[in-house]
Amino acid sequence: MDYLIATLDFIGTTAFFLAFYFAQHSYRDTRKTAGYWLMFSIGMLMAFFWGVTLTFEWVGAFPLIMDDFQPPLFAGAAVILSLSARLLYDGLVSPKA
Secondary structure: HHHHHHHHHHHHHHHHHHHHHHHHHHHHHOOOOOHHHHHHHHHHHEEEHHHHHHHHHHHHHHHHHHHHHHHHHHHHHHHHHHHHHHHHHHOOOOOOO
16 A cells, blocks of 8 residues: 555656646746746745655655655745745736737
């Protein structure tokens, strides 16, 4: 059962990395919304590292160390992604129509 959860965590971690990759491409290709994409990509990178720690913990690699790294990584990713969502909600980031 632990390996099933570790596999699902690995899939989620891969999705976080792909989101980071595409956000970096959007950051490079846009000028007006580059700040938003940079913030989003940093949030995805932190979420990727959080997913790596979760996967390692479920596999059984360094569980005590991974427990110490998870809360700050999750909190950082949550704060950055919340700020990204707030920028979109307030209309501070809007592409040219």
